[in-house]
Structures are given as structure tokens and as C-alpha cells.
Amino acid sequence: MKAPAIELKRLTRYFGSRPVVRDLDFCVPEGKVTALLGLNGAGKTTTIRILMGLLSPTRGAAMTLGQDATKMSTSTRARIGYLVEGHFLYPSMRVRQCESFQRVGYSQWDDSMFREIVDHFGIDPDAKVSTLSRGQRAGVSLGLVLAPDPELLVLDDPALGLDPVSRRALNETLIEFAGGGRRTVLLSTHLLDDVERIADRVAVMVGGRLKVDASLESFRDRVTFFTVPAGATSDASDAKPFAAVPGLIEARRLGGAWQLAVADADQETMASLSRVAGDAVTRNDTTFSDAVLAYLTRERGDGSFLVSGRQASGSVSTS
Numbered sequence: 283m284k285a286p287a288i289e290l291k292r293l294t295r296y297f298g299s300r301p302v303v304r305d306l307d308f309c310v311p312e313g314k315v316t317a318l319l320g321l322n323g324a325g326k327t328t329t330i331r332i333l334m335g336l337l338s339p340t341r342g343a344a345m346t347l348g349q350d351a352t353k354m355s356t357s358t359r360a361r362i363g364y365l366v367e368g369h370f371l372y373p374s375m376r377v378r379q380c381e382s383f384q385r386v387g388y389s390q391w392d393d394s395m396f397r398e399i400v401d402h403f404g405i406d407p408d409a410k411v412s413t414l415s416r417g418q419r420a421g422v423s424l425g426l427v428l429a430p431d432p433e434l435l436v437l438d439d440p441a442l443g444l445d446p447v448s449r450r451a452l453n454e455t456l457i458e459f460a461g462g463g464r465r466t467v468l469l470s471t472h473l474l475d476d477v478e479r480i481a482d483r484v485a486v487m488v489g490g491r492l493k494v495d496a497s498l499e500s501f502r503d504r505v506t507f508f509t510v511p512a513g514a515t516s517d518a519s520d521a522k523p524f525a526a527v528p529g530l531i532e533a534r535r536l537g538g539a540w541q542l543a544v545a546d547a548d549q550e551t552m553a554s555l556s557r558v559a560g561d562a563v564t565r566n567d568t569t570f571s572d573a574v575l576a577y578l579t580r581e582r583g584d585g586s587f588l589v590s591g592r593q594a595s596g597s598v599s600t601s
């Protein structure tokens with residue numbers, strides 16, 4: 283079996299007395315695109331900085347490309363492309379000067395790939411960085427990160443603040459040059475539609491802990507959405523009857539209907555739903571984004587339905 287590109291072993295980091303990353307056991311498999319998700323402050327950037335060797339763990343270890351991240355050699359670092367939002371570029375340089383400047387540090391450099399990426403973002407290689415839009419600067423940064431042909435790409439919120447056209451260019455570049463097993467990618471983002479397009483696997487952090495580590499399909503397939511017309515229950519404004527539904531993640535009242543999200547729905551779920559609402563229940567298609575949103579809403583409390591199996595019923599919200 284291939285060694286994982288990144289392996290975290292009981293990784294823990296405190297800031298002062300506050301644990302921000304807690305006992306993370308996690309592998310990023312080689313040749314896959316893994317999306318790292320979580321609400322603001324969940325600990326994603328801290329984890330990434332540790333596995334990049336930029337921050338030391340309080341306990342535990344991060345192994346990146348087989349090396350302890352705290353002792354990463356220059357040659358290992360050169361095999362990793364690391365892109366953070368707002369990646370620094372010298373404003374007075376022209377795009378082609380950025381390339382010449384950056385490539386000095388690498389033994390291999392694919393200039394045709396750099397040109398292709400820059401072109402895909404509609405950038406003139408003779409333009410000065412100071413005249414580029416935010417999206418175009420992201421394109422130059424991505425080109426600079428991909429041209430050395432890194433085995434591992436670590437992207438921390440690369441699309442933050444980009445307009446939809448730049449986001450699409452970024453996604454297409456990632457699919458073209460990093461998807462399909464060409465390299466390993468760890469991508470931290472809040473953009474769930476992008477994750478659905480690009481990623482193979484999903485990891486979700488909640489309060490510094492890893493709560494989900496699954497393929498996109500298995501995550502999506504474990505959440506089912508149902509619609510129940512509000513008038514079908516004994517009290518149209520009361521969500522409590524749904525609390526008995528096995529695996530219920532949340533019940534939200536939207537307009538004239540209840541929207542229910544259920545983990546691992548089965549015959550027992552259907553029987554319970556029909557006891558509450560008769561035959562007025564409809565099953566809806568689940569998108570990955572819907573499933574993650576329902577999960578994160580639930581996890582604002584402290585559940586763990588995908589890690590420890592079926593969750594207990596409850597956590598009914600009526601917003």
C-alpha cells in the first residue's frame with residue numbers, strides 16, 4: 283500500500299491555554315483531492331500551517347511526504363506547492379518577471395504550464411502585478427505554485443474573495459493540472475459547490491477535532507432530505523414530533539413545509555415519519571452542499587454522526 287502524502291498522528295495545538303487542534307488522526311491519500319471543511323475557527327489553517335512546518339504542534343506529529351514537518355528539508359519543501367489566499371507578489375514586477383524570479387529556487391520548471399495557466403486567467407505576461415485584478419493575481423500565484431510540478435498541493439482558501447469567473451478559472455486549472463490522480467491536493471475552502479466539482483474526499487473539522495473523513499459520495503449518500511407539509515402533522519408549528527425520527531439531523535420550517543435532514547435513513551426512519559405525518563412525506567434529492575450544510579448546522583452543537591455511527595435523535599431547530 284502507498285504511504286499517505288500527509289499523515290497526522292494525534293496532532294494537537296494549543297494557543298495559550300486554548301486547544302485549537304485536538305488529537306487529529308488523519309491521512310491525506312496520495313493522488314486524491316481532499317477537501318478540508320469546517321466553520322470559521324475550526325482549526326483548518328492551524329492544521330495546514332503545522333503540516334507545512336510553519337508552526338510546531340503542542341503534541342502529536344504531522345508527517346508530510348514521509349518527513350516530520352518540524353524538520354522538513356528544503357528538497358521536500360520543493361516537492362510541495364503551497365498557496366494561501368492573498369499570496370504575496372511584488373506589485374512592481376511584470377508577470378513574466380515573477381516567473382523568472384520564482385523559478386530560480388526550483389530544479390524543474392514547466393514554463394508552458396505557467397503560460398497556459400496565466401493565459402487561462404486572461405493575463406498579459408507583460409502586465410505589472412499592480413494592474414492585475416484579485417482573480418488575476420490568484421491566477422499568477424497558482425501558475426507559480428504549479429509550474430515546479432509539485433507532487434503535493436496545499437491550498438488554504440485560495441478562492442476567498444474571488445468573483446465567479448475567477449473562481450471558475452481556478453477550479454478549471456485545478457481540475458486540468460491537479461485532478462484525475464495527477465497529484466495529491468489538500469484544499470481548505472468554504473465553497474461547497476467547488477468541493478463537489480473538484481474533490482474526491484472530504485474531511486470536516488469541528489472545534490479542532492476531525493469529525494468526518496469520507497469519500498464525497500459516501501458522505502452525501504448518508505444524508506437524506508425529506509419534505510413534510512406543515513399541515514400534515516398534529517401541530518403545524520411544532521417540530522417536536524420529528525425528534526423521535528431515528529437519525530434526525532435537523533428539522534427546519536421553510537414556508538409551508540418542514541425540511542428534514544436524516545442520517546442513514548432506513549425502513550425504521552420511514553415508519554417513524556409515517557407515524558408523524560402519514561403518507562405526506564416526500565424524499566428529495568440530496569446534493570453534497572445540502573448534506574454538508576445540514577451536518578455543520580447540527581455540529582454547531584457537538585455530534586458525530588458519521589464517525590461514531592448513527593446519532594441520537596434530537597437537535598431540532600425551527601428557524
Ligand SMILES: Nc1ncnc2c1ncn2[C@@H]1O[C@H](COP(=O)(O)OP(=O)(O)OP(=O)(O)O)[C@@H](O)[C@H]1O
Pocket residue numbers: 297302320321322323324325326327328329
Ligand atoms: N497565532 C494565534 N494565536 C492565538 N490564536 C490563534 C492563532 N492562530 C489562530 N488562532 C485561533 O485558533 C482558532 C482556529 O483558527 P484557524 O485559523 O486555524 O481556523 P480556520 O478553520 O482556518 O478558520 P477560517 O475558516 O476562518 O479560516 C481561531 O479561534 C483563531 O482565532
